[in-house]
Amino acid sequence: MTDPLALVNALDDAGYRLTAPRRSVAEIVAGRAGHFTAAEIAAEARARGIHVGRATVFRTLDALERVEAVERIDIPGGGHAYVACEPAHHHHVVCSRCGRSVEVEDGRLAALVRSIGRRTGYRIDEHRLELYGLCTACQAAPEGSR
Amino acid sequence: MTDPLALVNALDDAGYRLTAPRRSVAEIVAGRAGHFTAAEIAAEARARGIHVGRATVFRTLDALERVEAVERIDIPGGGHAYVACEPAHHHHVVCSRCGRSVEVEDGRLAALVRSIGRRTGYRIDEHRLELYGLCTACQAAPEGSR
DNA sequence: TGCTAGATGATACACAGTCTCAGGTGGATC
DNA sequence: GATCCACCTGAGACTGTGTATCATCTAGCA
Numbered sequence: 001m002t003d004p005l006a007l008v009n010a011l012d013d014a015g016y017r018l019t020a021p022r023r024s025v026a027e028i029v030a031g032r033a034g035h036f037t038a039a040e041i042a043a044e045a046r047a048r049g050i051h052v053g054r055a056t057v058f059r060t061l062d063a064l065e066r067v068e069a070v071e072r073i074d075i076p077g078g079g080h081a082y083v084a085c086e087p088a089h090h091h092h093v094v095c096s097r098c099g100r101s102v103e104v105e106d107g108r109l110a111a112l113v114r115s116i117g118r119r120t121g122y123r124i125d126e127h128r129l130e131l132y133g134l135c136t137a138c139q140a141a142p143e144g145s146r
Numbered sequence: 147m148t149d150p151l152a153l154v155n156a157l158d159d160a161g162y163r164l165t166a167p168r169r170s171v172a173e174i175v176a177g178r179a180g181h182f183t184a185a186e187i188a189a190e191a192r193a194r195g196i197h198v199g200r201a202t203v204f205r206t207l208d209a210l211e212r213v214e215a216v217e218r219i220d221i222p223g224g225g226h227a228y229v230a231c232e233p234a235h236h237h238h239v240v241c242s243r244c245g246r247s248v249e250v251e252d253g254r255l256a257a258l259v260r261s262i263g264r265r266t267g268y269r270i271d272e273h274r275l276e277l278y279g280l281c282t283a284c285q286a287a288p289e290g291s292r
Numbered sequence: 293t294g295c296t297a298g299a300t301g302a303t304a305c306a307c308a309g310t311c312t313c314a315g316g317t318g319g320a321t322c
Numbered sequence: 323g324a325t326c327c328a329c330c331t332g333a334g335a336c337t338g339t340g341t342a343t344c345a346t347c348t349a350g351c352a
Contacts, residue, residue, distance in 0.1 A: 017349055019299060038339075053301040058340065080339080093268045102266050108258050116250050116277060122239045124279035131262060133270035163318055165330060185308075199332040204309065226308080293352105300347065309337085316331065322324090 002084040004030035010067040021052045025060040029070060034100040035081040035092075073130055091128075095135035104131075148230040150176035156213040167198045171206040175216060180246040181227040181238075219276055237274075241281035248281075 007026040012018055028044050029036070038057050045052045061082055064070040070082045073092060083092055083101050091109070094101045109129060117124040153172040158164055174190050175182070184203050191198040207228055210216040216228045219238060229238055229247050237255070240247045255275060263270040 017298065019349070021300070051301085054339095055302080055341080056300060059299080093262060093266050093270065095268065102268070104262050104266065108261075112254050112258065113277060115254075116239060117279070120239050120248050120250065121282040122241065122248070122277070122279045123285055124239065124277050125242070126278040127276065129275045130273065131259065131268070131270050132272040133263070133268045136267040139269055163329065165318070167331070183308090197332085199334095200308095201310080201333080202331060205330085295352090296348100296350100298347105298349085300345100302345095303343085305342075306340085308339085311336075312334095314331100314333100316329105317327100318329085319327105321326085 002030040006030075007064060007069045007084070010069040011063060014063075014067045016063055016067075021050075021056045022060050022063070024048075024050045024052055025057060026064070029061075029064065029082070029084050032084060034098065035073065035083045035094055037081050073128075091130065093131040093133065095133065095138055098135060098138050100135050100137075102135075148176040152176075153210060153215045153230070156215040157209060160209075160213045162209055162213075167196075167202045168206050168209070170194075170196045170198055171203060172210070175207075175210065175228070175230050178230060180244060181219065181229045181240055183227050219274075237276065239277040239279065241284055242278045243280055243284040246281050246283075250277075 004023075004027045007030055008018060008023060011022060011026070016022070024045055025041060028041050028048075038054075038061055041061070042052065042054050042057045045057070061070060061072075065072050065082070070084050071092070073081055073083060073094070083094075091104050092101045093104060109127075113124055113127050116122075150169075150173040153176055154164060154169055157168060157172070162168070170191055171187060174187050174194075184200075184207055187207070188198065188200050188203045191203070207216060207218075211218050211228070216230050217238070219227055219229060219240070227240075229240075237250050238247045239250060255273075259270055259273050262268075
């Protein structure tokens with residue numbers, strides 16, 4: 001759950017025009033607790049009776065990613081998902097049952113990455129760490145319930 | 147570069163039948179130094195004059211992944227790739243220019259993952275770390291050469 | 293208010309991956 | 323070596339995700 005205004009402002013600050021479809025997408029994104037796919041955003045917009053083209057959803061998520069208001073992650077089994085997040089380098093722990101995600105910051109991993117770089121001789125420019133498991137709520141909930 | 151026999155044996159040991167298409171795919175996979183996509187394997191088979199269906203390539207790579215003879219990784223920009231590897235949990239450092247990859251083992255990351263689990267309350271079942279950069283050869287080679 | 297660059301929706305397209313199904317074949321058994 | 327059948331195959335349809343194109347629309351500036 002994020003402030004829709006923050007997303008809209010991020011776009012505005014970066015010089016993107018503030019259009020109705022962008023506001024709608026920002027609002028839906030902001031209302032999401034966990035990760036979501038482009039298709040889910042399009043479906044929710046349709047469910048709310050808002051007409052937003054599929055291409056526009058992709059374009060808007062792309063814009064939000066550029067301004068670092070959302071992050072694109074790979075999900076196990078292929079495909080992508082997005083998470084609304086703070087604009088600093090970090091990683092996500094994603095609940096594989098309910099989709100809720102939390103952010104963890106970078107500290108020790110950055111050191112680990114540097115050490116791997118030294119050991120392998122590679123000049124490491126990019127890394128991605130994604131963690132999947134069960135959030136506290138889903139651990140407590142009985143198996144299969146959702 | 148892996149021993150094609152090792153891949154074929156891994157399939158055999160797991161109870162998979164040893165068919166001509168599987169041997170061909172195993173041979174092509176074994177001949178690869180870096181990562182590769184299913185499409186590349188299919189293309190190389192075609193180039194060698196071996197007829198292997200696209201579905202069969204996917205099925206064989208899937209089987210090889212099951213027996214842990216290859217690992218499926220996500221590449222930046224979406225899509226998947228595979229790397230032939232030893233059957234122990236580890237991660238890959240992939241050269242973003244030539245595609246060559248090296249394996250790094252797990253030690254400190256496992257500890258980091260545990261500590262993230264403790265901190266967030268998540269029960270972490272799965273994690274993936276992928277590192278991208280330039281290998282020593284590509285760092286030495288002039289920009290743009292391949 | 294008018295203008296224009298940038299945004300839009302519709303649509304076609306590309307591509308990866310999955311599924312189905314009729315026919316083929318590896319390998320166990322005799 | 324012959325037989326048999328469960329498993330494997332290729333072909334091709336299908337699905338889902340993401341991109342490209344284009345005519346039309348509109349936010350926001352002068």
